[in-house]
Each structure stands twice: as structure tokens, then as C-alpha cells.
Amino acid sequence: MRTSIRSVLQLVRLPNVFTAAADSLAGWLLVGGALGDLAGWAPLAGASMALYAAGMALNDWFDLDVDRAERPERPLPSGKVAVGVAAAIGWGGLALGLLAAAFARGFASPTFAVAVALAGAIVGYNAGLKKTFLGPWAMGSCRAFNMLLGMSAAASLGGPIAWLAAAAFGTFVAGVTWISRSEAHGGETRNLIIGLSIQDLALLGLAAVSLAPGSFPEPWAGRPLIPLEGLLVLALAALAINAAASRAIREPSPALIRRAVKTGVLSLVWLDVALVASVRGPLPALAVAALWPPAFLLARRLYAT
Structure with missing residues (x-):
């Protein structure tokens, strides 16, 4: 069976790739980076997008046996994307993301060090941590490192307040990941309640x-x-x-749980916007908000969980 472009885009969760770019752009702006410095932030956003897409491809590559039983319609178990193609996208995307980070600041820079840490977290999560209690926190660390990637041009990665922003952001994603653990089967609310509680703590x-x-x-x-x-x-x-998580808790069906996860993922752009609007003002925040329409529109045609 031939690999289709749509199936590849589904494999890498293209809607979410734009949310990854929003994270690093927000990080850049939060620590004083200029929106007009395209050569400064564009390679960082590109690195974020490549690393995120790679992580999604590796997620399905590592989970192939599980997905054959639980999600046979997905690109790999259905045969719409060859296993070798997924591996090439995953491992090649990691290399591309690291090269983009090195292009931005050099191999000896904090930027490249953060990118290496992000790549390591991606591999660690997919290779086994996702099946443990640490799984949601490993996923959250990926998003925290992603925001820090944008902050990496600043001295000390922006200082303690920037670290707190990245940590809160990562904590929110850990909550989303707790909820996603129930999306395949539904029927129970424990993970949903834990996830929503973590999300609300992160929002505070x-x-x-x-x-x-x-x-x-x-x-x-x-x-x-x-x-x-x-x-x-x-x-x-x-x-x-x-609202989305509460509906899933009241009726823990797979469809409502997936909707809660999708809402959490797409909301990441707006959390970025909120931080940038608070710290840098509304005009820089609009640049981050511009990444939401492609994420939202693509999510109507391609699944984002």
C-alpha cells in the first residue's frame, strides 16, 4: 500500500505542530526577544516543529503493537504509512530539530543543550516512560523544554520567573496526558479527575x-x-x-475524553498568548495567536490526540 500525504500528516499530528511553534515563539518573546528578529526566533520555531513531529511519529512507531489492538485505524497499524517511513520521520526529525537549534546558536550554546534535553525527553517518553507513573510528567517536560528552547537566547534562560512559566506549562501538559490515558477505552473517571486537578494547578x-x-x-x-x-x-x-474535562468526567466516553484532550492541546496556544499579552502586551501576543487558526482548522480534518 502506498503511503499517502494525508496519512503522514495524521501520523505527525500536524495540528499540534503549530502549537509547538507557539511555545517556542512565546518563550522568545517572554524573555525580551523581538518579533522583528526573524533570524532569531524562526530557527527555534522550526526546531520545535521538527522535534514535535518527530516525537509523534516515534510515539506511533513504538506503540505499533498496542495500536494494532486498540487503534487499528491509525496510519501505522492500518498500513497507510509504512513502518520504515515512520521510523525515518521520527529519527530524521529529531536530527533535523537538533540541526536547526545548532544553526540558531551553535553546538556549544544553551539553545543546543536545551534541544538535546528535549530530544532526550521525547525518546525517553516514547521508549518506555509513557507506560509508567512518570509518563505524564515526561510528556510535560517535553513541553517545558520546548518553551525553554525559545527562552534559551536569554541569559540564564530568562531567570527563575521564566523557569516557573515553563514548569507551569509542562505541568499543564502532564494533566492533559493523564486525561489522554483513558481515551482509548473510557468508562472510568480517576485519570480524568487527576488530570483536571493538575491542569487547574498549572493554570494557577x-x-x-x-x-x-x-x-x-x-x-x-x-x-x-x-x-x-x-x-x-x-x-x-x-x-x-x-468545561470539556467536566463533560468527560460526567460521561466518560472515548469521544468526550478525546474532545477534552483536544481542547487541552489546542488551548496551549491561548495559554502562550495569555502569558505574552501579560508580559509583553497585546501586539506581540497577536503574533502567537496567529498560530491558532491553522491548528484549529487542521484539527477539524486530522485528529490531534
Whole structure:
């Protein structure tokens, strides 16, 4: 059977690839990077996208036997994508992402070190950690490193407040991953309740970060005491996240659980927007928000979980 482009795009979860670019762009902006410095942030966004796509391909490559039983319609078990093609995309994508990071700042830079840590977390998660209690936290660490990749041009990766932003972001993704553990079968709420609780804890952390814009490098001189735009975006995202997860808890069907996971993943762009709006103002945040339409529109045709 010939490999189709649509099946490859499904394999790498193309809608989510844009959310990965949003993370690194947000990280760049949060630590004072200029949106006009395309040569500064574009290689970082490219590295994020390549590493994310690689991770998704490796996820299905490592899970082939499980998916043959639980998700036979997916590209690999259905034969729509050859196993060798998935391996090439996965391992080749990791190499491409690392090369993009090296191109951005050099092999001896903090940027390349963060990219190596991100690649290691991706492989560790897919190669076995996903099946353990540490799995959601390993997945969360991938997103935290992804945001730190954007922050890596700043001294000390932006300092403690930037680390807190990345940690809260990673914690949120750990919550999404807890919920996703029930999407294949449904019927139980334990993982859903744990996941939503972790997500809400992370949202509180992101709110705390949003209220401390002056702690970031090169503070925005015109920032308001209370960054209303950023907090409003964060509140609306939290409302959507909690509504989707609560519906799944009330009726833990696979379809509603997948919807809760999809909502959590696509909300990542808006969490990025909220942070950037709070710390750098609404105009830079609009550049991050521009990555949401392709993610949303593609997610209507390609699954994102």
C-alpha cells in the first residue's frame, strides 16, 4: 500500500505542530526577544516543529503493537504509512530539530543543550516512560523544554520567573496526558479527575506568572499593574478546558475524553498568548495567536490526540 500525504500528516499530528511553534515563539518573546528578529526566533520555531513531529511519529512507531489492538485505524497499524517511513520521520526529525537549534546558536550554546534535553525527553517518553507513573510528567517536560528552547537566547534562560512559566506549562501538559490515558477505552473517571486537578494547578501557576511581568528580563515599560488582556485570555481558556474535562468526567466516553484532550492541546496556544499579552502586551501576543487558526482548522480534518 502506498503511503499517502494525508496519512503522514495524521501520523505527525500536524495540528499540534503549530502549537509547538507557539511555545517556542512565546518563550522568545517572554524573555525580551523581538518579533522583528526573524533570524532569531524562526530557527527555534522550526526546531520545535521538527522535534514535535518527530516525537509523534516515534510515539506511533513504538506503540505499533498496542495500536494494532486498540487503534487499528491509525496510519501505522492500518498500513497507510509504512513502518520504515515512520521510523525515518521520527529519527530524521529529531536530527533535523537538533540541526536547526545548532544553526540558531551553535553546538556549544544553551539553545543546543536545551534541544538535546528535549530530544532526550521525547525518546525517553516514547521508549518506555509513557507506560509508567512518570509518563505524564515526561510528556510535560517535553513541553517545558520546548518553551525553554525559545527562552534559551536569554541569559540564564530568562531567570527563575521564566523557569516557573515553563514548569507551569509542562505541568499543564502532564494533566492533559493523564486525561489522554483513558481515551482509548473510557468508562472510568480517576485519570480524568487527576488530570483536571493538575491542569487547574498549572493554570494557577500561569496566573501567578502573568501577575509578575516585571520579573522577566527587559520589562515592558508600558505594562499595566494588572495585565487585564492576558488574564482575560487565561480565564477564557481555563473555562473551556474545565468545561470539556467536566463533560468527560460526567460521561466518560472515548469521544468526550478525546474532545477534552483536544481542547487541552489546542488551548496551549491561548495559554502562550495569555502569558505574552501579560508580559509583553497585546501586539506581540497577536503574533502567537496567529498560530491558532491553522491548528484549529487542521484539527477539524486530522485528529490531534
